[in-house]
Amino acid sequence: MHNIFFFTAFALPLLTFAAPTTYPRSSIRRLPRQSTNITSPPCDLSTLRQPPNTLPPPSSDETLLLVALGLGTQNYTCTSATTPPTQIGAVATLYDASCTLASSGSENAQNSIYETTDPIGTHYFTDSTTPVFDIQALGGNTVVKRADSMTAPGAQGKNVPWLLLARTEASESKARKVYRVETVGGVAPASCEGVEAGTVLTVGYEAQYWFYG
Numbered sequence: 001m002h003n004i005f006f007f008t009a010f011a012l013p014l015l016t017f018a019a020p021t022t023y024p025r026s027s028i029r030r031l032p033r034q035s036t037n038i039t040s041p042p043c044d045l046s047t048l049r050q051p052p053n054t055l056p057p058p059s060s061d062e063t064l065l066l067v068a069l070g071l072g073t074q075n076y077t078c079t080s081a082t083t084p085p086t087q088i089g090a091v092a093t094l095y096d097a098s099c100t101l102a103s104s105g106s107e108n109a110q111n112s113i114y115e116t117t118d119p120i121g122t123h124y125f126t127d128s129t130t131p132v133f134d135i136q137a138l139g140g141n142t143v144v145k146r147a148d149s150m151t152a153p154g155a156q157g158k159n160v161p162w163l164l165l166a167r168t169e170a171s172e173s174k175a176r177k178v179y180r181v182e183t184v185g186g187v188a189p190a191s192c193e194g195v196e197a198g199t200v201l202t203v204g205y206e207a208q209y210w211f212y213g
C-alpha cells in the first residue's frame with residue numbers, strides 16, 4: 001500500500017523531470033520543498049564566461065553575482081486580427097544555476113537544476129515594459145529596463161531575443177546589469193488572425209539570466 005502511494009505521488013513526477021528535453025515545462029508542478037538561504041555566491045564564478053554574444057559586455061568593475069534559470073511564460077495580447085501580438089509581460093520561476101554552470105560549464109545542465117534545486121525567486125512585470133527579478137539573495141527586487149538586444153543565435157525565429165537589461169532607480173538589489181541569454185521558446189504567434197481581441201497568449205520559455213553588480 002505504502003509502496004503504491006509512493007510511486008504515484010513521487011516517482012511519476014521524477015520520471016517526467018528526467019526526460020532529456022530542454023523545452024519549457026512550465027506546466028509541470030513541482031512538489032513544494034523548503035527554501036534555503038543564499039547569502040553570497042555559493043561557488044567561484046570568476047572563471048564563468050557568457051555564451052558568445054554581441055551585447056555590450058559588463059564594465060570592468062562589475063562582477064558576476066549569480067546565474068538564474070528562468071522557466072515560465074512570455075505573455076502577449078491581441079487588439080485586432082490585423083495587428084501582430086504585443087507583449088504585455090512575462091512570468092517565470094527562477095532557479096540558481098551558478099554552481100552547476102561553474103562546475104560543468106555547460107548549459108546542458110539545465111534539466112538537472114530543475115530537478116535538484118529549489119526556486120530562488122521570481123520574474124514578473126509591474127507594467128508591460130517594466131521587468132522585475134525578485135531574488136532575495138541579491139538584496140531584494142532588481143527592476144530593469146531593456147538596454148540592448150540581439151537575435152538569439154541558431155534556430156532563428158524560434159527563441160526570444162537575448163537582452164541586456166539595466167537597473168533602474170526603483171531597484172533595491174545590488175545587481176546593476178542582467179543578461180538574458182540561452183533562450184528557448186517564448187516567441188509570439190506571427191499574427192492575431194482568429195484570436196479574439198483582448199485574449200492573453202502565454203508562450204512557454206526558458207532563459208538564463210546573468211546578474212552583474
Ligand SMILES: *[C@@H]1O[C@H](CO)[C@@H](O)[C@H](O)[C@H]1NC(C)=O
Pocket residue numbers: 035036037
Ligand atoms: C534564512 O535567513 C533568515 C534570516 O537570516 C532566517 O531567519 C531563516 O531561518 C533562514 N532560513 C533558512 C531556511 O535557513
Ligand SMILES: *[C@@H]1O[C@H](CO)[C@@H](O)[C@H](O)[C@H]1NC(C)=O
Pocket residue numbers: 072073074075088089090091125200202
Ligand atoms: C502571464 O501569464 C501567466 C500564466 O503563465 C499569468 O500567471 C500572469 O498573470 C500573466 N501576466 C500578465 C501580465 O498577463
